[in-house]
Amino acid sequence: xxxxxxxxxxxxxxxxxxxxxxxxxxxxxxxxxxxxxxxxxxxxxxxxxxxxxxxxxxxxxxxxxxxxxxxxxxxxxxxxxxxxxxxxxxxxxxxxxxxxxxxxxxxxxxxxxxxxxxxxxxxxxxxxxxxxxxxxxxxxxxxxxxxxxxxxxxxxxxxxxxxxxxxxxxxxxxxxxxxxxxxxxxxxxxxxxxxxxxxxxxxxxxxxxxxxxxxxxxxxxxxxxxxxxxxxxxxxxxxxxxxxxxxxxxxxxxxxxxxxx
Ligand code: OOG
Numbered sequence: 001x002x003x004x005x006x007x008x009x010x011x012x013x014x015x016x017x018x019x020x021x022x023x024x025x026x027x028x029x030x031x032x033x034x035x036x037x038x039x040x041x042x043x044x045x046x047x048x049x050x051x052x053x054x055x056x057x058x059x060x061x062x063x064x065x066x067x068x069x070x071x072x073x074x075x076x077x078x079x080x081x082x083x084x085x086x087x088x089x090x091x092x093x094x095x096x097x098x099x100x101x102x103x104x105x106x107x108x109x110x111x112x113x114x115x116x117x118x119x120x121x122x123x124x125x126x127x128x129x130x131x132x133x134x135x136x137x138x139x140x141x142x143x144x145x146x147x148x149x150x151x152x153x154x155x156x157x158x159x160x161x162x163x164x165x166x167x168x169x170x171x172x173x174x175x176x177x178x179x180x181x182x183x184x185x186x187x188x189x190x191x192x193x194x195x196x197x198x199x200x201x202x203x204x205x206x207x208x209x210x211x212x213x214x215x216x217x218x219x220x221x222x223x224x225x226x227x228x229x230x231x232x233x234x235x236x237x238x239x240x241x242x243x244x245x246x247x248x249x250x251x252x253x254x255x256x257x258x259x260x261x
Contacts (some may be wrong), residue, residue: 004034008041011153014139018097023140023149035151036076036217042154043078051080056214056221057134058206059155061230062198065102068234071147074200076213077155079226083135085161090261091238096137096158099238102231103184103248105177105196105203106132106162109225115215119208125223126207128165129177131250133258134228135159135238160228163248163256171253178202181251182232187244192233196250203229 007024014021024030030038047053059075060066085091093099110127137158140149150156171177177196184192196203206229214221221227232250239246239260247257 004037004041007038007152008045011139012042012045020097020139020141023145024152025146025149030148030152032148032151035148038152039077039154040218046080051082053078054081054084055079055226055228056210056219057155057157057228058209058230061200061206062232064194064198064234065231073147074209075147075151075155076210076217076219077157078219079157079160079228083159085159085258087161087163087256089258091135091159091258092261093238093240096135097139098143099135099137099158100235101238101246102134102136102235103182103233104132104134104231105199105229105250106130107206107227107229108165109221109223109227111223113211113214113221115211122207122211123204126168129168129171129253130165131163131248131253131256132228133161133246133248133256134231136235161256161258162226163254166253175252177204180253183249184233184236185247186236186239191236194233196232198232199230206230
C-alpha cells in the first residue's frame with residue numbers, strides 16, 4: 001500500500017469506526033499537496049462503497065473559525081449524498097465522534113465552474129442560494145490538527161442540511177448577501193451569532209475560491225453541485241440529547257433545522 005493509500009485507510013477506519021486517531025503529521029511529514037491526495041483517496045474509497053458526491057465545502061472562511069482552530073488558509077472538502085439530512089430531519093448522532101455544528105450559506109451551481117473564467121463569469125454559474133447547517137467531526141483526537149491533517153481528513157466534513165433554495169438573482173435584487181445576520185440556536189437558545197459578511201467578506205467569494213482549489217486539487221465541481229461557502233460563526237458542539245433542536249437562521253433567507261436522534 002502506498003503512503004497515501006495507507007493514510008487514507010487510517011482516516012477511513014477512524015471515521016467508520018468512530019475511533020479518533022493521532023494526527024497524521026505527528027508521525028509522517030505530509031505537505032498540503034499530499035494531504036489533498038489523501039482526501040481524494042478517502043473519497044474514492046467511499047464512492048467505491050456506493051456513496052455519491054454531491055458537492056464541495058470550504059473551511060476556514062471565517063476569522064472566528066480560523067482563530068478557533070489556529071489555522072489560516074481556506075480549504076476544500078467533498079460532501080456525499082449519504083451525509084445529507086433533509087431540512088427538519090433527524091440526525092443520528094451516534095454516526096459521529098465529537099460533532100460540532102455551524103450555520104452556513106449554501107450555493108447551487110447551475111453550470112460547471114470554469115477556473116479559467118473571470119470571477120463575474122464564475123458567479124454566473126451560481127443559480128440558487130439557501131441557509132444551511134454543517135456538521136463537522138474531526139477524526140483526530142481532541143479535534144486538534146494542522147492544516148495538512150484537516151485537509152487529509154476531508155476538512156472534518158461529516159454532514160449537512162440545506163434549507164429552502166431561492167433564485168440567486170432574485171435574492172440579490174433585494175438583499176445584500178454580504179450583510180445578513182446569522183443565528184445558530186440550540187433548543188431555542190442562541191448559541192452563536194454572526195453575519196454572512198464573516199464568510200470571506202461575502203459568501204459569493206466562495207465561488208472563486210472553490211474554482212481555484214477544485215482545479216488545483218482535481219476536485220470536480222460540475223453543474224448541480226452544492227457549495228457550502230463556509231461557517232459564519234465559530235462552531236458549537238452538536239447537542240447529545242435526543243430530541244434537541246438545532247436551527248440556523250439567515251435574515252431574509254429563512255431557517256434550516258434538524259433534530260438530534
Ligand atoms: C475544519 C472545518 C472548518 C469551516 O466552515 O470553517 C469548516 C474544522 O474546524 O474541523 O468547515
